[in-house]
Amino acid sequence: METKHCKPAFERAEPERRNKVLQTGIDEFSRLGFENANINIIAKKAGISIGLMYKYFETKEDLFILCLEEAISELHAVIEEVLQSDDKILVRAEKLIRTIQKSSGQDSRYVKLYNEITKMSDEKNVRYYADKIEGISYEAYAGFLKRAKEEGDIRDDMDERLFAFFFDSLLMTLQFSYTCDYYRERFQVYCGDDIFDNDEKVVQELLKFLESAFTFSHTDVKKLEK
Amino acid sequence: METKHCKPAFERAEPERRNKVLQTGIDEFSRLGFENANINIIAKKAGISIGLMYKYFETKEDLFILCLEEAISELHAVIEEVLQSDDKILVRAEKLIRTIQKSSGQDSRYVKLYNEITKMSDEKNVRYYADKIEGISYEAYAGFLKRAKEEGDIRDDMDERLFAFFFDSLLMTLQFSYTCDYYRERFQVYCGDDIFDNDEKVVQELLKFLESAFTFSHTDVKKLEK
DNA sequence: TGTTAAAGTGTGAGCGACCGCTCACCCCAC
DNA sequence: GTGGGGTGAGCGGTCGCTCACACTTTAACA
Numbered sequence: 001m002e003t004k005h006c007k008p009a010f011e012r013a014e015p016e017r018r019n020k021v022l023q024t025g026i027d028e029f030s031r032l033g034f035e036n037a038n039i040n041i042i043a044k045k046a047g048i049s050i051g052l053m054y055k056y057f058e059t060k061e062d063l064f065i066l067c068l069e070e071a072i073s074e075l076h077a078v079i080e081e082v083l084q085s086d087d088k089i090l091v092r093a094e095k096l097i098r099t100i101q102k103s104s105g106q107d108s109r110y111v112k113l114y115n116e117i118t119k120m121s122d123e124k125n126v127r128y129y130a131d132k133i134e135g136i137s138y139e140a141y142a143g144f145l146k147r148a149k150e151e152g153d154i155r156d157d158m159d160e161r162l163f164a165f166f167f168d169s170l171l172m173t174l175q176f177s178y179t180c181d182y183y184r185e186r187f188q189v190y191c192g193d194d195i196f197d198n199d200e201k202v203v204q205e206l207l208k209f210l211e212s213a214f215t216f217s218h219t220d221v222k223k224l225e226k
Numbered sequence: 227m228e229t230k231h232c233k234p235a236f237e238r239a240e241p242e243r244r245n246k247v248l249q250t251g252i253d254e255f256s257r258l259g260f261e262n263a264n265i266n267i268i269a270k271k272a273g274i275s276i277g278l279m280y281k282y283f284e285t286k287e288d289l290f291i292l293c294l295e296e297a298i299s300e301l302h303a304v305i306e307e308v309l310q311s312d313d314k315i316l317v318r319a320e321k322l323i324r325t326i327q328k329s330s331g332q333d334s335r336y337v338k339l340y341n342e343i344t345k346m347s348d349e350k351n352v353r354y355y356a357d358k359i360e361g362i363s364y365e366a367y368a369g370f371l372k373r374a375k376e377e378g379d380i381r382d383d384m385d386e387r388l389f390a391f392f393f394d395s396l397l398m399t400l401q402f403s404y405t406c407d408y409y410r411e412r413f414q415v416y417c418g419d420d421i422f423d424n425d426e427k428v429v430q431e432l433l434k435f436l437e438s439a440f441t442f443s444h445t446d447v448k449k450l451e452k
Numbered sequence: 453t454g455t456t457a458a459a460g461t462g463t464g465a466g467c468g469a470c471c472g473c474t475c476a477c478c479c480c481a482c
Numbered sequence: 483g484t485g486g487g488g489t490g491a492g493c494g495g496t497c498g499c500t501c502a503c504a505c506t507t508t509a510a511c512a
């Protein structure tokens with residue numbers, strides 16, 4: 001599973017062509033899903049013959065996986081950039097939320113591809129990709145959550161890992177809710193048809209929600225009760 | 227889309243057979259997904275001929291949809307039961323979490339089918355099912371969140387709908403994390419390989435997370451600072 | 453009550469469309 | 483003349499779905 005997913009010929013090909021193939025793949029796979037996308041059509045749209053496609057890739061799945069890795073690295077580059085500055089945790093959360101809102105319109109294809117792997121159930125692939133993809137997010141979050149904890153920006157009575165998990169779960173769902181058809185619809189059921197015209201409100205409410213969860217511990221309840 | 231999804235013959239069939247067909251369908255669709263499940267094999271496993279299957283259903287998709295509705299009504303029956311008592315909101319949340327943990331092992335098939343619709347992108351179906359499925363959850367949550375707000379169990383400075391959305395997002399992700407392959411793996415990446423042996427810890431940490439988010443408003447920060 | 457036709461239940465071989473993938477072939481560079 | 487880039491007709495397998503046929507039940511009528 002850690003092996004390369006293309007043949008040497010693809011690495012030798014012109015960067016322009018490599019890009020065309022990957023972008024066309026991302027287009028089709030994100031639009032139709034892995035099963036329904038047709039590799040013959042991807043080849044045609046990318047301007048190469050199906051024969052050449054199979055000089056570049058062993059199988060349709062390998063092409064898919066390379067598209068996936070492209071999409072993932074694109075998504076992570078954005079996250080990485082947001083997390084580079086050493087803002088306070090809530091500022092970072094805010095930046096992440098706004099980025100999610102922006103990128104949904106801009107390049108929903110990457111998010112849709114990410115959503116695709118959510119459906120995987122082939123054991124080896126699942127393990128490999130979960131480790132690879134979620135591992136990166138986890139490292140990023142774990143790092144700044146730990147610092148935030150040390151600096152007293154977040155409560156110290158919570159398990160860091162579960163905390164990161166809940167945090168990411170909210171952001172991941174939000175990302176899908178701005179991008180993937182079913183999640184978009186669900187978002188509207190919960191928050192009204194005009195929720196997509198109220199980005200600012202979503203930011204503020206989620207920050208409120210997170211701020212409290214971040215900040216307050218059970219002992220604070222007692223302090224307040226006095 | 228609001229039409230029935232089986233022919234009259236299926237309604238006339240013996241309940242025992244109807245059940246066998248639906249259960250076999252749920253088995254196969256949840257295990258393999260809609261695309262990879264084979265309706266000829268479902269017929270065989272259910273003990274009827276493929277010809278009869280098509281006397282019961284117009285298309286493979288109709289069979290799928292009926293299986294889906296069966297799964298959904300099963301899931302909702304459980305939620306409904308949990309929410310029937312008039313416990314405080316945190317007690318309810320706890321019950322929901324524990325139910326999710328239990329049902330994951332017990333009948334993961336229903337959750338997996340629910341996860342399947344997450345992938346839908348056919349416009350009409352998406353709208354219909356999001357309204358139908360998420361609508362029910364939303365009604366349930368909205369109702370008890372409103373009461374909790376009136377009774378002062380949760381803060382009053384948050385938008386109820388977004389609040390319900392965040393709440394359900396956490397629970398939904400948790401549900402998938404106990405059931406669907408990729409989400410399970412992701413759960414372990416974040417929380418360690420032994421997270422599935424620590425149900426109690428998950429309950430407690432999520433309740434802590436929720437309690438703060440439920441209870442504290444920004445003005446409380448200032449009170450505490452004094 | 454026996455006869456018959458219509459309507460319903462049930463079968464499974466196989467059609468036809470689709471699609472992942474191969475392979476025989478062409479072209480050009482060195 | 484060998485090796486790599488490039489082609490696309492078409493093979494082979496799968497699978498949704500049909501249809502001709504067999505059997506059973508219902509019901510209408512003499």
